[in-house]
Amino acid sequence: MRHGAKLFPTALLVSVTACLMANPLTGISQELPIRRVILYKHGVGYFERMGAVDGDATSVLRFKATDMSDLLKSLTVLDLGGGSVRTIAYDSTKTMDQQLSEYTFDLRSAQGLPAILEQMKGSEIALTVAQTQLTGRLLSVEKRTEKTEAGGIIDRYRISLLLPEGKVKSYDLSDVTQLQFANPGLQKELEKYLEILFSRHRRDEKQVQILASGKGKRDLFVSYVQVQPVWKVSYRIVTEKKEKPLLQAWAIVDNVSTDDWDNVELSLVSGLPVSFVQNLYDPIFVRRPEIRVEREAAAGPVVAEAAAERAKKEVPLQARKEQQSMALSAPMASPPRPDMYAGMERQAVQAVGQEAGALFVYNIKEPVTIKKDRSALLPIANARVDGERVAVYNESVRRQNPMEAIRIKNTTGLTLEGGPVTVIEENTYVGEALVGTIKPDEERYVSYAVDLGTRADAQAGKSTDQIFRVTIANGILTRHLKLRETKTYSFFNLENKAKTVIIEYPRSQPEWKLVDTPAPREETPGDYRFEIRLEPKKERPEKTEFKVTEEKTTRSEIGLMEGVSAKDIGFLLQQKLIDDRTRGFLEQIVALRSQIAELQKKVADLQAEQKTIFNDQDRLRKNLQSLGQSEEERNLRSRIVKQLTVQEDRLETITKSINDLQARLAVQQEELSKLVTSYAFETK
Helix, strand or coil: CCCCEECCCHHHHHHHHHHHHCCCCCCCECCCCEEEEEEECCCEEEEEEEEEEECCEEEEEEEEHHHHHHHHHHCEEEECCCCEEEEEEECCCCCHHHHHCCCCCCCCCCCHHHHHHHCCCCCEEEEEECCEEEEEEEEEEEEEEEECCCCCEEEEEEEEEECCCCCEEEEEHHHEEEEEECCHHHHHHHHHHHHHHHHHHCCCEEEEEEEEECCCEEEEEEEEEEECCCCEEEEEEEEECCEEEEEEEEEEEEECCCCCEEEEEEEEECCCCCCCCCCCCCCCCCCCCCCCCCCCCCCCCCCCCCCCCCCCCCCCHHHHHHHHHHHHCCCCCCCCCCCCCCCCCCCCCCCCCCCCCCCCEEECCCCEEECCCEEEEEEEEEEECEEEEEEEECCCCCCCCCEEEEEEECCCCCCECCEEEEEEECCEEEEEEEECCECCCCEEEEEEEECCCEEEEEEECCCEEEEEEEEEECCEEEEEEEEEEEEEEEEEECCCCCEEEEEEEECCCCCCEECCCCCCCEECCCEEEEEEEECCCCCCCCEEEEEEEEEEEEEEEEECCCCCCHHHHHHHHHCCCCCHHHHHHHHHHHHHHHHHHHHHHHHHHHHHHHHHHHHHHHHHHHHHHHCCCCHHHHHHHHHHHHHHHHHHHHHHHHHHHHHHHHHHHHHHHHHHHHHHHCCCEECC
């Protein structure tokens, strides 16, 4: 025997442990295997479980702690045999250490059975010693060190019991063949304690127990939603000379749940149902206001007043003071602290990502098996589709060369989710691409490599403005213009085979329209797609050109009262945008405007002279005020008065002239206004 060995029967330890680990659910737990899984593109999965139960049965499911909120939001349980679901219980949010710390005993560091019994002193136990059954209260567990005949050292343990008749007896623990705690409450606490302790190897796992009550065998159905990785898709396109392209689609599915998927019915959904996260698992506490308990003052002696005085309320003085004090300090509801929601998790409902089109479901035909923490590639399409090789030229992608591409038409009958594409040509890898969602019968270009056998260039021409129409109405001359732009594409085929080239021309603003250009093969929200053919190279590459011309109309307005000049009239007449009658009308307007401008200049000149005289008169009047009564000053005063008289006469003449000019000006302006508003014209 080695030094320090502890001796007590292995059979006894097994017996006690089995007793402590006995679970009230053992023998009635029913399995509910996963039968169906639906995975969505927005990161959730829908799970269905179903299994047979018999009578009153408890089914145990295990989930990750992070899945509990989604489970509590979506869990659905149906007893399909007429029974009822009585209770659904689940583990709390407390950690293992928090749960174990609530017990008065601690077995986490207990070294063997003696250490366990040491913590149970005072409890009633039943022993079997040498085929004799004894019941008593555990007093102590004593350790004794003894030497063996071989010179080694061993530890022996003795337990002391207080028997019902009051006697205390001691027994060697190695002689005890069976031990059981007589108190049912302690037995249950130990069972629960050991169940928590046993869960250490599943730190992130929570149990959900479903108790169904009924008679006989029947099916129990369970469904719920959990967070799952987004399922993905990848494609292969295989091209051959005499065959249509072969399109393969593979779904990539990850099983990160706590269960194996054995022969499950699997569906993949490309739609985006609304989904959100709300914390239903953590307990939420609301702080309530605290109201103090009102206290009454103790009754004091009452002193009766004399009968002659007016009677007063018989309240002792000290009591009145205490009541006043209490009234002044009456408790109010405690205001909520800023941290009263510290334990609550607030999460805004967020709306989901981006639109991916109408909902479409891929139902996998054969049952699927994917073990937990494993992934799989699952075929969802394998069919010949309509398609052909083309070259796609987009100046913003690559200016010198188009891209090799395959124009495919989705004739699979399925909606194909967006994903990466690998292209195989004649058993050789030739490139990769990315595609978006493709609806049934929709065409898509899959560009996978640079076409080095074709040189390309794009040159923009000069913009041109052209007035093509003139209108006159309500005194406004409107010039209608056309703005035209042309871009020329040039291609050189360097290979001895004909090619189809798709030119992607960026669409301008809606007011721009295609003119003098062949109709595009198709239009997208951002591009026109024109299709041209390049002939095989002969002795030397020949240039193939394609021009795209766009045109938009705009206009500019000129007020006839102030804007048209003789030069404008000459230009419009030269461009044959106006007729002789309109020319005469416009020349009459120019002449009237010239006369009005001349009158306005005369008025302005007279008003300027008038202002000069006013300023000079002001100077002369100030000089008059400063003169005295000397002979010389009297002579100067006489000269200033004569000068003022002459200026007054001139001011009178100027005022009359301004009035006459303004009257003539008003007449001519009225004539011009009537003239411009009465005429209408439009270029034929």
